[in-house]
Amino acid sequence: MNQPPNRSAPLPAYRLSAWALPSGAIWLLGLIGLWLLVGGCQLSTQKKAFRIGFSQRTQTDNWRKTMQESMNRELSFTPEVEFIVKDAGGRSDQQVRQIQELIDQQVDLLIVSPNAAQPITPVVEKAYQQGIPVIVVDRRTASDQYTAYVGADNVEVGRTAGIYAHALLKGAGNVVEIGESPGSSADMDRHRGFMEALRPHPGIRLVRKLDGDWDKRSFATALTKLLRGTPAIQLIFAQNDRTALKAHRVCQQLGMGNQVKIIGVDGLPGKNEGIELVDQRILDATVLYPTGGKEAIRTALAILNKQPFKRENRLPITLIDSTNVRIMKLQNEKVIEQQSDIERQIRQISDLNQTYTSQKTTLYITLGSLIVAILLGVWALYLFRSKQAAYHTLEQQNEEILTQKNQIEVVSQQARLATEEKLRFYSYISHEFNTPLSLILTPTEDLLAKRTVAPHDLKSSLLLVQKNAYRLLRLVDQMLDLRKTDAGKLRLRASEQDLVAFVRDIVSDFQRKAEKKRIDLQLLTTQSAQLTWFDAEKLDKVLFNLLSNAFKYTPKGGFIHVRLDSDGSQVRIQVEDNGEGMTPEEKDHAFDLFFSGTQPYNLAKGLGLALSMEFIELHRGTIDVASQQGRGTTFTILLPLGCAHLDESERVNTATRHRTLVETDDEEELLPVLSQPGKQVGTLLVIEDNDDLRTFLTNRLGTEFDIIAEKDAEQGWERALETIPDLVISDIMLPGSIDGLQLTQRIKADLRTSHIPVILLTAKGQMEQRIEGARAGADAYITKPFNTTYLLETLRTTLANRQKLQQRFASDLLPQLGNRNEKKFLNELTALIERHLGDPSFGVEMLSREMGLSRVQLYRKVQALLDMNVMDYLTEIRLKKAKYLLRETNKPIAEIAEETGFNSPAYFTTFFKQHTKRTPSEYRKSPVSA
Missing domain, CATH: 1.10.287 (Helix Hairpins)
Incomplete structure (x- = not known):
């Protein structure tokens, strides 16, 4: 019979494994699960590193909105910052309460755009005294207790408007000024700058200054009365573009829209803003007044990250009128x-x-x-x-x-x-x-x-x-064309035309330039005519770009041949030259927009070749390049014949071609400017690869300096060694193996040229690039576009400082301070002279050989450092040695003469008396020897 189960027997092993795990394993599994949960939560959260509070006086006008938008854009790069914005609605009491709230919230930094200076000054000082960094933006407070200030110079804004008002009125007329809210620093400073600019011109009279729209008041009635009255008003200066637009409408209502000139301030883009109003001729000009939002955030981040920052950040302003409004x-x-x-x-x-x-x-x-x-x-x-x-x-x-x-x-x-x-x-x-x-x-x-x-x-x-x-217009047009291709909005407008006549016409446009450069330019074809469907305007730009590049890299006496033939199904156009050619890497990337290879990047070339490929591909054709370095380049264009490859929308009945301007003097050699009689300023070496700018600098500065001009750094270095100029002006981006920074380092490191001041004139204006220039040893750094007067003053000041250094060196033959290389040069020179002091035959020839310099280089180096020639310096050391021996020793005069390099005691006595007005014996007996 069946036995009952033994309940005391152990359970099967699989049941023990599944249900009776040890408690240690359960704890271990729990800890692993908790670690994974915490790790996942930490990945999904990110704590804000800093809290910045911003008290804005109001956000009702577009200028303030633009300021905050620029702040938000700058903060998008630092998501770890929490940005708290308070809008005071134009009320000072409300702004005081909001700043106190930000202080109570313990923000890490406070940015304030004051509504009025006096009311908010105490609470700003309170934040500053509690250790909260404070950045004041746009308008100032009545105290200097703040960490940094960011904003444009309102006095300069008014002064710029006053100068332009004088130009518009030609020195005579009646003016009305419409200000900001009364009591604000902007209102007072702009008015002061405006009056400073008008004060030298008594013919211009400020009839009245009106307050802008504020506290439910309007200036329209007062302005209408002034315009109807006597004397007649010729110009209105409004301290912002909104006020200027309202003033224009008042003038229009009185039928004086075209009689009264109006100048505004702000220069914002957008509808009914300054740039559009100038473009529509509603305003004659507006002063661009930057918001400073981006700069305020950058300064704030520098302060919070304990990085260097400027306490006073003056933003640049500029005048926008009809001459530059389109570009802006x-x-x-x-x-x-x-x-x-x-x-x-x-x-x-x-x-x-x-x-x-x-x-x-x-x-x-x-x-x-x-x-x-x-x-x-x-x-x-x-x-x-x-x-x-x-x-x-x-x-x-x-x-x-x-x-x-x-x-x-x-x-x-x-x-x-x-x-x-x-x-x-x-x-x-x-x-x-x-x-x-x-x-x-x-x-x-x-x-x-x-x-x-x-x-x-x-x-x-x-x-x-x-x-x-x-x-500039051509660069802008190319950029717009490239933008259209990126957006897919560029359309082909092809018509059937004679391609041979079209190409011949373009080649003839370059004929004058070819004659100037002595280049053999020919159109080689056996066909008298070839009907082809193509877009004349786009193909004109393609051929213009290819020929322009060929001229740029083909030397004088070379050739540029344009070949045209067809095989019945397609037509081939080739542009061949025997110029510099390309490296294999440059050839592979010839049509890439951003590639420059070993040459400095050229925007016109990069855009031109990239657009050329786009235009040819629109024609369903191909463009290719074959090139070998040192043997020339050949561009080949293949276009299909007939019109079966074109859509109906791409065919037009009439042909249009926009003739491209061919510059005939891009490669003209720069003629040296002869020194004018009586000039004593010095020699200036100009190194600039742009021919126009190099010619302009040569002609403009040639009235004060002897000019030497070169187009690359290698030739500039050779000329510097050859002539030892007094000053060097150089661009940074130069063709060849070395740039302007490397040239500066070479000049400052070489003993022959280390004393020459170097001024960098470049389009690179970022602070990092300025620091690189300073590290290279540049004495000044001027960005393009530059002011000629400022450049001249910089050159004059640099030369004046060099003359002061000469005087200091001359006053003490071995000064304790000064440039290390120059001190080393003078030490070696003096030691060499003293070593050969007793040799009567020792002179300039032996001295130059011992120093490793040519006679000319030694003369110019010593003259630049000591403002005396080598012989005078040698004489000075001999005389100083003779005085020492006469005063400190009892040696006979004949022995002293021999030790100091004189052939006879009589000549020594004559020489000594000529320079000291006393004989050696009288000098030795005098109680106080000079």
């Missing part, structure tokens, strides 16, 4: 578009980082599950096989996660590279625009500064301005 408008539109692209990239990168964080958390959880599975496998051996399958599954999942992580990292790297390329492209745009802008602004400022201008100088300056305006 285009630049603002481009900046807004670029900022939008950057923000979009930042959002994408943020999304990718969030995805990466999520995947990383999942990976940690998976690894934790794997560890749990291993522990369960140790304690439950019988589940090993089943758990092994689960482990294999988890491993596959882990590999998939790692693969996804790698893909995310690749996408993130691509986004970062794309952002870097865009930022680098924007820096190239700034550099390429600054040189033509310099050649537009600098001649214009020179003309405005002169009381009278000769017709020849006026025409020459205007031609230079026109040429560079066309160059």
Whole structure:
């Protein structure tokens, strides 16, 4: 019979493994789960590092909104900062309460845009005294107890408006000023600057100053009365563009819209803002008054991160009128578009980082599950096989996660590279625009500064301005075309035309330039005509770019041949030259927008070739390049014949071609400017690769200096060694193997040239680049576009400081202070002279050989340091040695004469008396020897 089960027998082993795990393992599993949970939570949270409070006087006007938008954009790069904004609504008492609230919240830093100076000064001082850094923006308080100030100089704003008012009225007229809110620092400072500018011109009279719209009051009635009264008002200066627009409407209501000139302040982009009002001729001008939002945030972050910062941050201002409003408008539109692209990239990168964080958390959880599975496998051996399958599954999942992580990292790297390329492209745009802008602004400022201008100088300056305006316009057009291609909005407008006549017409446009450079330019074709469907305007730009590049890299006496033939199905155009050619790497990337190879980046070339490929591909054609370094380059264009490859919308009946301006004097050699009689300023070496700017500097500075001009650093270095100039002006970005910074370092390191001051004149204006220039040893750093008067004053001051140094060296033959290389040179020179002092035959020839310098280099080096020639210096040392021996020893005069290098005691006595007015014996007997 069946036996009853023995309840005291042990349970099966699998039940023990599944249900009776030791308590230590359970605790270990719990700790692992808790660690994973805490780790996942830490990944998903991020504590704010700093809290910045911002007290805004009001946000009702666009200028204030623009300030806060620029702050928010700058803060988008530092998400760890919490930004607290308080709007006072234009009320000082409300602003005082809000600042106190921010102090109570213990913000790390306080930014204040004062409504009025006096009311908020006590609470700002209170924050400052409690150790909270305070940055005052736009308007000042009535105290200097703040950490930093960011804003434009309101006195300079008023002064700029007054100067332009004098120019508009030509020295005579009646003016009305409309101010800001009474009592604000901006109102008082702008009025003071305006009156300072008008004070030298008694013909211009300020009839009355009106207060702007404030405290429910309006200036419209008072302005209407003034305009209707006597004397007649010729100009209105409004301290902001909103007031200026309202003043214009008052003038229009009185029928005086075209009679009264109006100047505003702010210069914001957008509808009914300063730039648009100037562009529409509603305002005659507006003074660009930067908001300072970006600068305030950068200063705040520098303070919080304990980095160096400036206490007084003066923002630059400029005048916008009809001469530059279009450029400003285009630049603002481009900046807004670029900022939008950057923000979009930042959002994408943020999304990718969030995805990466999520995947990383999942990976940690998976690894934790794997560890749990291993522990369960140790304690439950019988589940090993089943758990092994689960482990294999988890491993596959882990590999998939790692693969996804790698893909995310690749996408993130691509986004970062794309952002870097865009930022680098924007820096190239700034550099390429600054040189033509310099050649537009600098001649214009020179003309405005002169009381009278000769017709020849006026025409020459205007031609230079026109040429560079066309160059700037062409760069802008190319950028707009490139933008259209990126947006897919560029359309082909092809028509059937004679391609042979079209190409011949373009080649003839370059004929004059070819004659000037003695280049053999020919169109080689056996066809009298070739009907082809093409867009004349786009093909004109392609051929213009190819021929321009060929002229740029083809030497004088070379050739440029344009070949045209067809095979019945397609037509071929070739542009061949025997110029410098390209390296294999440059050839492979010839049509890449951002590639420059071994040559300095050229925006016009990069845009031109990239657009050329886009235009040819629109024609369903191809463009290719064959090149060998030192043997020339050939560009080949293939275009299909017929019109079957074109859409109906791409065909037009009439052909249009915008003729591109060919610059014929880009490569003209710079003629040296002869020194004018009586000049005693010095020799100036100018190193600048842009021919126009080099010619302008030569002509403008040639009235005060002997000019030596070179276009690259290698030739500049050779000329510096050859001539030992008094000053060197150099660009930073130069063709060749060395740039301006390397040239500066070489000049300062070489014993022959270390005393020469170097001034860097460049479009690179960032603080990091200025620091690099200072580290290289530059004596001054001037950015383009530059003011000629400032450049001249810098040159004069540098030379004056050099003369002071000469006087100091001359007063003490071995001074304790001074440049280390110059002190070393003088030590070696003096020691060498003293070593050969007793040799009567020792002179300049032997001295120059011993020093390792040529006779000319030694003379110029000593003259530059001591303001005396070598022989005078040798005489000074001999005389000093003779005085010492006469005063401190009892040696006979004949022996002293021999020790100091004199052939006879009689000659020594004559020499000594000529220089001291006493004989050696009289000098020795005198009680006080000089």
